[in-house]
Amino acid sequence: MSNYISIGKFVAVHGLRGELILKHALGKKTSLKGVKALFIEESKNVYMPWFIEEARARTETEILIKLEDISSPEAARKFNQKTIWLTNEDFGKQASQSAPISFIGFLVVEDEKPIGVITEIIEQPHQVLCTVAIGSKEALIPLHQDSLLQIDRVKKQIHVTLPEGLLDLYLA
Numbered sequence: 001m002s003n004y005i006s007i008g009k010f011v012a013v014h015g016l017r018g019e020l021i022l023k024h025a026l027g028k029k030t031s032l033k034g035v036k037a038l039f040i041e042e043s044k045n046v047y048m049p050w051f052i053e054e055a056r057a058r059t060e061t062e063i064l065i066k067l068e069d070i071s072s073p074e075a076a077r078k079f080n081q082k083t084i085w086l087t088n089e090d091f092g093k094q095a096s097q098s099a100p101i102s103f104i105g106f107l108v109v110e111d112e113k114p115i116g117v118i119t120e121i122i123e124q125p126h127q128v129l130c131t132v133a134i135g136s137k138e139a140l141i142p143l144h145q146d147s148l149l150q151i152d153r154v155k156k157q158i159h160v161t162l163p164e165g166l167l168d169l170y171l172a
Contacts, residue, residue: 004039004047004085005104006120007094011081014064018076019054022063022084025123027099031057034093038065039085047085097153100128100143106156108132108141115141115167118158130158139170 008024022038024030032038037049054066070076086094088105095102100121108115108130116139120131127144141147141160150159 003088004041005088005091005101006083006085007091007101008061009081009083010065010079011062013073013076013080016073017066018070018072019064019066020070020076020079021058022065023061024063024084025061025099025101025121026094027096027101029057029060030063030094031055032063032065032090032094035086035090038067039087040079040082041085050079103128103130103143103151103158106151106158109157109159110162115139115160134167134171137170139167141166 007026008022010020011023012021013019014021032052032055035052035055037051039047039049042048051068052065053068056064058064067076067079070079100123103118103121106118108118116132116134118130119133119138122129122131122140127142130141130143132139132141141162143158143160147160147162148158149161151157152159
């Protein structure tokens with residue numbers, strides 16, 4: 001599993017100082033207090049740090065961020081629509097326990113049988129989809145009222161009942 005977790009992306013440049021709006025899925029209003037750097041994936045599994053000069057919470061899902069050495073809207077534009085990552089350690093301190101994104105790293109279990117570890121969360125209006133690593137393959141597992149049985153935060157496990165044949169689609 002990667003040492004970084006995707007929390008959202010820069011969605012717009014703001015103001016004349018080169019600030020950016022970070023739309024995140026951390027599940028709470030935050031100014032990223034204690035986080036020194038955000039990471040951008042430059043190429044597959046190569047993450048470049050960008051140090052935070054200033055960060056202010058705007059809403060439950062948006063943070064206004066000023067990066068070091070970026071001082072104009074033109075310089076900030078290159079970051080627009082870039083996915084932003086935090087280290088696992090910073091993520092653990094920032095994410096709300098109730099946010100679906102906090103399930104990254106949890107083991108999905110069905111009928112006491114481990115299926116795989118959650119590597120990504122995709123939030124949709126009526127359900128949450130989890131990307132689960134199963135060996136060298138990935139599967140999308142839906143989490144909603146019909147499939148979710150139990151969340152064990154101590155063991156970092158999510159117990160589910162899956163539709164018959166769902167995993168076969170991904171493992172065939």
